[in-house]
Amino acid sequence: MIEALSIWVAAGLTLAIMSFLYGDNPVYKFAEHLYVGYSAGYWLIYTWHFTIKLMVIQPIAEKQPGAVWLVIPLFFGALMLTRWFPRIAWISRWSIAFTVGIGAGLTLTGAVHGYIIPQVKATILPLWTGNGLTSFNNFVIVVGVITTLIYFFFSKPHTGVLGKTSKVGILFIMVAFGASFGYTVMARISLLIGRLDFLWSSILKLVQFF
Amino acid sequence: MNGENISFWEKLGKIDRRWIFLIIGLVVFIPIAFGLRMTVHVSPAVKSAYDTINSLPEGSVVMISIDYDAASMPELQPMLKAILRHCFDKNLKVVLINFWPLGLPIGNQGLEEVAKEYGKVYGVDYMNLGYRPGDIAVMLRMGTEIRSVFYGDIKGTPLDSLPMMKNIHNYDDIAVVVGLEAGSMGDAWVQYVNARFKQDLILGVTAVMAAGVYPYLQAGQIKGLIGGLKGAAEYEKLVNHPDFGHIGMASQSWAHVTIILFIILGNIGYFMERRRKRGL
Incomplete structure (x- = not known):
């Protein structure tokens, strides 16, 4: 019975959200508000359980090795609460500086070591490999990268050779956008398939139930 | 004859989008309901x-x-x-x-x-x-x-x-x-x-x-x-x-064909309208 009820609720809410396709209506609004409230509650519980309780309170209470160091992030985290008090809100900038510093450091190393260098290395390719198809692929990659970079070179007017090369770059960019858009359509249809399959299987389950 | 065509394209351009939602919904739903399958090629x-x-x-x-x-x-x-x-x-x-x-x-x-x-x-x-x-x-x-x-x-x-x-x-x-x-x-x-x-x-x-x-x-x-x-x-x-991925592939393919048809129709409609406005 509980399973049938949960199917009814889930299917009903799916239909309520989908009803927006016909037009805005109170049923849709109800489902939307329910979702917002539920999400907020869910995040609150998760933040408490996984961050505050599991990562801070529990290690300190159990005197786990190295737990004493948790006092530092706890202190900076507490400083963020000063934003509620305009007179001392500036103190929260220490925490923000701490976060930004760590974030910038991590992002910089990740971007250089894990993205730029490997991607540049993967672009330095021989234009003739002995195999026609591989050579053509390499040629497309090299030309695509160079012409696209030239398109984003704005220090000189795009005229003459620079203009023609940047137009080839636009062509590559358009192909990339097209591929990306095609995949996006595929993704959205997949989500619709997921929901319609759920609705159909729910109907079948309910028919079996009754 | 030309006037009738223009009128058709004009109507098509102003079609209520809910008809498109309905068509896409049906195209996705029918293969699921009837268990239609398509061959999957591995990339x-x-x-x-x-x-x-x-x-x-x-x-x-x-x-x-x-x-x-x-x-x-x-x-x-x-x-x-x-x-x-x-x-x-x-x-x-x-x-x-x-x-x-x-x-x-x-x-x-x-x-x-x-x-x-x-x-x-x-x-x-x-x-x-x-x-x-x-x-x-x-x-x-x-x-x-x-x-x-x-x-x-x-x-x-x-x-x-x-x-x-x-x-x-x-x-x-x-x-x-x-x-x-x-x-x-x-x-x-x-x-x-x-x-x-x-x-x-x-x-x-x-x-x-x-x-x-x-x-x-x-x-x-x-x-x-x-x-x-x-x-x-x-x-x-x-x-x-074969599981849910296979179930979805027929719907996916038919939905893509339908969307491509819509894009082609939309473009033809656009050019026909432009031609009409230019008085050709």
């Missing part, structure tokens, strides 16, 4: 992902990262199940990890369902580390010792009390990480874990992200790429277990 990117896992010796550890939630479930959950079937069929050990808190119950549901199919035992053949906040920091610390960030599993059971975890400490003990991604965590796996620890990676991503992830595959930063529901259907074919 090199998915084959490469399959071969990477297939080449692992028995007992190797595969870490699967659940970096999605209910919104991307139709695309990524079939991938998870197909990969789990492959792993359990080959007697590989599976460690699940979550970087999206809302993905925690979804990933666990898929894991328990497939583990039951193969009669696998929790703690011996598979386990779930659960969720920890901190994304990149967690990934980096796992390179030294998993226990420094995961004190216990999803239920709080100490890791050392699980038999399969006794010899798993860091990425050196993990053969492949499979990231199932609906956001930026895939980039983090590549840029921090692959780059720093030389960890073999496979990414399974939503179709929206697939085009952006191909450069990683071309550069050899990932071993394989499974893109969207189509990728999931391909993996299902490789493991010889």
